Amino acid sequence: MEPRRHLPFRVLGPLEVNASDGHTVPIGQPKKRRLLSLLLFSRGRWTSTERIRSVLWDADPPPSALGNIKTYVSDLRQMLPPGETAGLGRIQSRPGGYRLNAAATEVDVWIFEDAARRGQDARWAGDRDRAVDLFGDALAVWRGEPYDELPEEVTRAESARLHELRAVVHEDLIDALLDRGQYDRVLPMLRALTVQHPLRERLWGQFLVAACRSGHRAEALAAYRTAYHLLSRELGVEPSGELRRIHAQVLAGELDAATAPAGAPAGANGWGGGRARPRAAGGREERV
Known part of the structure; x- marks a missing residue:
């Protein structure tokens, strides 16, 4: 970093x-x-x-x-x-x-946003290592609630935006690590993040991929059942087509073991299957 x-x-x-x-x-x-x-x-x-x-x-x-x-x-x-x-x-x-007056390099929130943007650019240019470093830089400046000194009614919208971007950076970092085949590294991260953000379907999709490719197929299937029940109970919806697609791959054994080819395109192991570049959003989210 x-x-x-x-x-x-x-x-x-x-x-x-x-x-x-x-x-x-x-x-x-x-x-x-x-x-x-x-x-x-x-x-x-x-x-x-x-x-x-x-x-x-x-x-x-x-x-x-x-x-x-x-x-x-x-x-x-x-x-x-x-x-x-x-x-x-x-x-x-x-x-x-x-x-x-402050320069862009003097305020942590501006550094966070810049590193997040450059990390996305690096990942989609195929520079996984650079992307991982930049996403790590972005997350490292967080210490707590944004603008903690100000009243909530002043910061509510901006705080929600920053929390959403932080969640997306976590997801982008995980996709970059999945691109590098580091399934065992990301699985503990996903166990924690799906507790913090239980309604983010992109995290659940990444969980299924990481668990299955690291040899924990039963945990992947259990994670899907958990996500299904949470989405149904909290939002009254079923999992999206993308999450169902990954679940079908797990059931078919297509994600067993670390079989992703070396040099797989960005996104091949994560949300979206390497098709279109996702927007800066993480799917359905529990924050309001």
């Missing part, structure tokens, strides 16, 4: 700010932490003082709110590490708003 220096800003979990020498910059006051999180959440766009006031104090801002915001911004400017954007301060201001 690519070496990763200390990231100035981490929001995939509790807010963390790091100096270039690696030590953590303490930002103890909750309102300052929330303000910085909101500016990071805005991704370089201007955030109005009205928006800041409503997020920091909900529906009951004090009369001194605007003055307090100016003080928080002044303090943050002194506390934050210098940026990679030459000539610009970390926090810019204009009448009625603020924005934070």
